[in-house]
Amino acid sequence: MTGLSNSRSLSFLEAITPQSSESDIELKVVIPLLKILGYSDADWRSQARFAKTKLDFLVHPNELFTTCLPYLVIEVKAANKRIDSAVWQINNYMRQSRATLGLLTNGYTFRLLYNHQGQIITIFNYSQAELISQFGLFYKTLCKETCLKVGNAVLQSQNNINFQFLTYTAKIFASEDMFGLFKKKPDLNSNSQSTKQPTVVTSNQKKSMIITVFNNKGGVGKTTLTINLAATLTQLGKKVLLVDIDAQANLSTGLGIDPLNDVELAGRKDITHLLTEPKTKLEDVIYQKRWNDIELDVVPSHIRLSRMESRLTQMVDSDRVLAKKLRNNEYDFVFIDPPPWLPDRSR
Ligand SMILES: Nc1ncnc2c1ncn2[C@@H]1O[C@H](COP(=O)(O)OP(=O)(O)OP(=O)(O)O)[C@@H](O)[C@H]1O
Ligand SMILES: [Mg+2]
Structure with missing residues (x-):
């Protein structure tokens, strides 16, 4: 799977009917999507507890678990529910988990949100047809490769900040050569x-x-x-x-x-x-x-x-x-x- 999918690889979307329950959408849409995006089963948890919330899906690969905030949380609704009425919920989850991205879906509509320091911004709101035609963009934003790149960039910048902090602190204490850091x-x-x-x-x-x-x-x-x-x-x-x-x-x-x-x-x-x-x-x-x-x-x-x-x-x-x-x-x-x-x- 290259990720730049065509309508055939997203054919699982056809399994959705207006009667599909929340767990149908999870099993028939969200999990297959996570696979296409390159995540293994170990990279996400369903019904994950985080802070005071329970998230339908928390996508947080092991490689980044202790070093970065989660990349993506997913909130799923039954097919007959309007996702507009659940926007407050995913906003809340994103603020609490401090995840970078949030995906809200009922299997028919796919809303992607971005967490800018607690301000939640909608990136796009796709129908199934738009998801299929725009899948390249969806894939590039959400795939595991991008998730790891973002996580490593965050980690690198944290390391740089720590390094600068220690360097400045050590300069202040230079006369005592704090812990011998300048040897x-x-x-x-x-x-x-x-x-x-x-x-x-x-x-x-x-x-x-x-x-x-x-x-x-x-x-x-x-x-x-x-x-x-x-x-x-x-x-x-x-x-x-x-x-x-x-x-x-x-x-x-x-x-x-x-x-x-x-x-x-x-x-x-x-x-x-x-x-x-x-x-x-x-x-x-x-x-x-x-x-x-x-x-x-x-x-x-x-x-x-x-x-x-x-x-x-x-x-x-x-x-x-x-x-x-x-x-x-x-x-x-x-x-x-x-x-x-x-x-x-x-x-
Ligand atoms: N400065 C930070 N910026 C972004 N994310 C962070 C930061 N510090 C920690 N995190 C994230 O917060 C979560 C909890 O961090 P961590 O495991 O270090 O906490 P802890 O206090 O050691 O937890 P515990 O009490 O369970 O041992 C992790 O997912 C981590 O990636
Ligand atoms: Mg700890």
Whole structure:
């Protein structure tokens, strides 16, 4: 499928009748459209909860999940409902999810909306016939390739802002050489880091700065900020470790580590082993990820961490386990990405 479709590839639209229910439209129109647009089943969720809303479809590919806001939300109505009366609803959903685009459809009409800083603008309002004749434009706006391009552009601009922020802050503190940020950046290309095994120094001469971005509220950007700060610091030549202690594993998946396939099924270890097995050392659970000059070491999480809370709180000295395992490491900065809540230690 090239995406620049013709009337034949959109023939599923003929299955719609004025009696088609909302779920008919979802199954017979929206899901086939998402496939044509290049999204796999893992790239979208139906009946997705986001902030305080439940969205018919949330299109948010894994590659961008922890780094960008959603690209597209879709609100579906039954064929006999006028979509005009649901415009307020999708406007609301777009504002709450801060998605870039919104698609409102009853199978006969397709309204595409753009979210400009909370102001929702209609881009077009197509009938089925117009959708077929203008499908090239529809495809280019909504396809996965465009979604990834937009997401990566947003990420790049966030990284630039973080980089500028750290540079300016470091200039202000130049006399103290804030965290040694202005020391010469080592040439990462001089030896192949990707094959180098992570090492932990045994002497006590070096201390890393351990940072946790915390807010007792979910979904406010803790993981995103953590990844961006870590990436920016590595660009400044610092050695950075990220430790994911959130059972949702958003940081791990956001950095391309699948806790099931890359860790569990590969017979490797994760944060749960580090916390519960006295013999497991930091270097046993480190994964190295590299993108051009950004190199990050990651301790991934796993969903089983959520079932271990009571066991961990009963363990003697459990709150010191991680601190002990992080002792004498080789990193300049260690970022710990927390869950959206703190465990209740009074129980
Ligand atoms: N500055 C930003 N600009 C745009 N989107 C953002 C920004 N920060 C975060 N997001 C998006 O908001 C959503 C939540 O972000 P994130 O996962 O970082 O929050 P969190 O506080 O770590 O959540 P949790 O409490 O569940 O761990 C993600 O989809 C992310 O892509
Ligand atoms: Mg998080």
